[in-house]
Amino acid sequence: MELKYVPTVCPFCGTGCSFSLVVKDGKVVGSAPFHRSPVCDGKTCQKGHYAYELVNSEARITTPMIKKGDELVEASWDEALAAVADGLKGVSGADIAVFASANATNEDIYALKKLASDVFKTGNFTSCAALGIDASAGTIRGIAKADCIVAVGNIFESHPLIARRIVNAKDKGAKVIAVDSFNSSMAKLADQFVKAVPGGEIEAIKEAAAFVEGSAALVLYAVGATKSEAAVAAAAKALADEKKAAFCALPAQANGRGALDIGVAPFDDVFGKEYKACYVMGEDLGPVEGGFIVVQDSFLSGTAKSANVVLPAAVYAEVDGTMTNAERRIQLVRKAQEPAEGVKANWQIVSEVAGKLGGSIAYESAEAIFNEMYGDLSYEALQKDGFVKEATAAVVAEGVAPAAVSAGGDYPFALVTGPSIWHGYGAAGTLSENCHSLVKEVPSMFVKINPVDAKALDVKKGETVTVSSEKGSIKATVRISKDLDEGVIFVPTMSMGEECICKIAGGEKAVAAKIEKEA
Template sequence: MELKYVPTVCPFCGTGCSFNLVVKDGMVSGTAPFQRSPVCDGKTCQKGHYAYELVNSPSRLTKPMIKKGDELVEVSLDEALGFIAEKLGSYKENDFAVIVSANATNEDIIALEKLAKNVMKTEKFTSPAAIGIDASAGTIAEIAKADCILVVGNLLESHPLVARRVANAKDNGAKIIVVDNYSSPMAKIASEFVKAAPGAEAEAISKAGELIEGKNAVVIFGIGVTNAETAIAKAALDVSESKKAAFIAIPAQSNGRGAILLGADASFGEVMSESSKAYYIAGEDLGPLDAEFIVVQDSFLTSTAKSADVVLPSAVYAEVDGTVTNAERRIQLVRKAQEPAEGVKAHWQIASDVAEKLGVNFGFDSAEAVFKSVYSDLSYEIISKDGFVLPESKAKVSECAEVSKVTVSDDYPFALISASTIWHGFGGSGTLSANCKSLIHEVPEIFAKINNEDAVDIGILPGHLVKITTDKGSLEMPVKITKDMEKGVILVPSMSVGNKCICMLTDGEKAIPAKVERLEA
């Protein structure tokens, strides 16, 4: 038996933790601590620990497919590429949009930008990280040296290893202030907890800012995936500037910072507008799409892939060489641990193949060649040990609409909120965690958390099924009962498992009026 350890970067959140992939006879079979990591010191959260399980998931895509009638049918790679080239030739400039996952490598993003802007001549190039937030002061390790930290949201579940640095700071005597909608795990380690009414997070952040003291203060916001993220970040930035505190916003996706730095930042509203007649989606589940022509390259048959005209199988993080840039602007190496199935390629290679069919040769013969086309002063050797931290820039948050407190009614008497869970990721990351059998074993489906007094009023017990309804629709799910939730507030994690996602009820809002009904057993 041949055994080796290959260090890499976790494919989930923007913290940028490292671990070793355990490779037996050429196949990834587990993880082990990478003690030299400058980000996590060898620690990982549950998602990182079980991230190896998705690599050889039986749900992996291995063959190109073209939709014939209502069915996706396996075809040769040459037929799929030829069909794509033929179809794309009929679209001009901003008829065409490219959306890349912010979990993709820098190399993937660079090549896909070239496909969008140089080949298809479109400015519609974006990623889920494009929500107008760019704030990355200091490094994650330096958080432990702060004397006062304001945390916005449940960082213990959204970005656990950043929360660990906050806990280190508390052990060193720092004051910890937490703003959240409920008594979250993060709130329970706070010196001061400021409870935010659903939809009134900005007001609570301003109030919490009055509690900041000390000469080395930090404001931390774990970015989620709702329409309110920019407004919340703006309030946090205002507080950090008024208190002369450092501000760091941790992206939800593993390469969220890299995606922004590399220009995958066009407005989602413009990209997803009616003027977009064709879409090219790389590694991201956006739900079912409706357009004249859709190409998806992904490792799994997501709901977006099911609506595509062409699907191209892509490699996962353990099958590619490349880089990702974490929340602190640290570029780190992702290393190939096993070979992908025959015909399965990295996103950057697939984009290069499509470009060549359209008559453009990118000239990339390796992942490092792609990397150096942008970062010419760096090399994989230079960043191989501890990565390379890019220079800090002034924090920026785009102008955005204000978010107002949720107004309940007799028809919808509850405020429904969404937040992270430590077991599953957002968006494309949710696709990854859904293919980790241990994570699914722990949390096999979405669920609702409800206050114990509300549970008595409705007549439900732990594990009972409930139907949650908003003006967007209804979903059925099991319920968890806890004193941590406020009366009149229900929480459903922002995760996608199977064909259910809270986004189906909220349409991207962080908080929305809802009603809860018990379902008979």
């Protein structure tokens, strides 16, 4: 028996924790702490701990698929690449959009950008990380030096190992101020909690100014997945500027920072428009309708199910590459096992597609791509602690302020959203849904409701209900919690199977909603 430990980077959130993959006879079978990590000191949250489970999940797709009628039918690589070439022939410029997962490596995203610019001749190249927020100052270890920390959003669940640094700073005397829309885990550990009324995050951030003190304050904003991220981040940055505090926005995705550094167009400028074709690498945008859809992914995501051609891609544990975390630390993702039979690294797929379309994006390895990206750096130089790129001045777009929620009538509740420590969203949602321990812990969407409201509705813990807004409905399991005010309910920003927060929140931070018992 051969046993080895391969250090790598967590594929979930922008904290960029490391752990070692335990590899037995060439196959990933577990994970172990990587104590030398400069980011997490060998700790991980639940997602990081169980991230090894997705590597050899039975749900992996290992054969290309082509849509025939309404069905995706297995095909050979030659057939699938020919179908891609056929479907995309002559489609370029404004007629095509290209989406990169920000949970993919820098090398994959860079190669895909070249496919967009050199082969498709389009600037419609984006990622869910491109929400108009470019602000990463200071290091994660530097949180210890802050004497006052303003945490906007439930960092405890979105970036748990950054929350751990906040807890450590608090233990050493730092004042912690939390701004959130309910009594979240972050709010509970704060010295001062400023509660935002649903949709009132900007006003709450302004209120928080009264509590900021000290000479080394820090404002942290956990970037979510709504239309209002930039507007709320701008308010957080304005607070930091007013108080002469440092400001850092924490990307939701493992390589959100890397995607921004490579250069992606604003997501809202590209997503949701009509195209003749869409090319999606590893992102779950939900079903994409209209046009010819090509998806590279490791799992049959919601987007992959709607594709004309699906090309099976390797997962993080099967490739070499790099990811850049919230503090701009470029770290090595290391191959722990050979790719499953039939799958290829994302950059290799991009290269083959380019070749079929008459382009040339040819590299010998991920390292060769990295060398082209960062001529002054090398994988060798990243071996120990990675490399922290110099921070640039924070830039936050004006954005669209969160909509005020007017609950009443048919929709008597204000539904607020926020991260879940157990599951991700978009590409990270696809990953967490394929870690069986995470699914065992939280197997369905859930709705948290105040006990008084639960009694009035006659719903009990564990019961399945329908949660609806004017945008749509989902099934969710009831959790009863005094963390929510009467009249306010919480549904996490996650997806599970066919259910997704996007169906009811539609990209808003909060909406009016109702709860109905099962008939």
